[in-house]
Amino acid sequence: xxxxxxxxxxxxxxxxxxxxxxxxxxxxxxxxxxxxxxxxxxxxxxxxxxxxxxxxxxxxxxxxxxxxxxxxxxxxxxxxxxxxxxxxxxxxxxxxxxxxxxxxxxxxxxxxxxxxxxxxxxxx
Numbered sequence: 001x002x003x004x005x006x007x008x009x010x011x012x013x014x015x016x017x018x019x020x021x022x023x024x025x026x027x028x029x030x031x032x033x034x035x036x037x038x039x040x041x042x043x044x045x046x047x048x049x050x051x052x053x054x055x056x057x058x059x060x061x062x063x064x065x066x067x068x069x070x071x072x073x074x075x076x077x078x079x080x081x082x083x084x085x086x087x088x089x090x091x092x093x094x095x096x097x098x099x100x101x102x103x104x105x106x107x108x109x110x111x112x113x114x115x116x117x118x119x120x121x122x123x124x
Contacts, residue, residue, distance in 0.1 A: 041101075067097070
């Protein structure tokens, strides 16, 4: 997985719905990223449980993992400092997810290596 040195953040303002969509590029997943990483992303995103109400998507051409969050426009204009603090927390959340993805991917690869080295499956 390739990590983003400086997060790339895109904002899309939808005045008709009075919302601001925020997209943060988290990292680029490799073609051989273990299945359990994708599972963790889906499970963590269930009802926004581990994603602070946001959700993850993957850009299909580059395999870039993107964190998506929707702000109410009137909330942003009421308190810009709170908006800035929320953005900082979102970046911290993305960092935590990168650690979680790396740990999950490493764990899966270690399990594959153990199985390959011993020739014994988990249920044998």
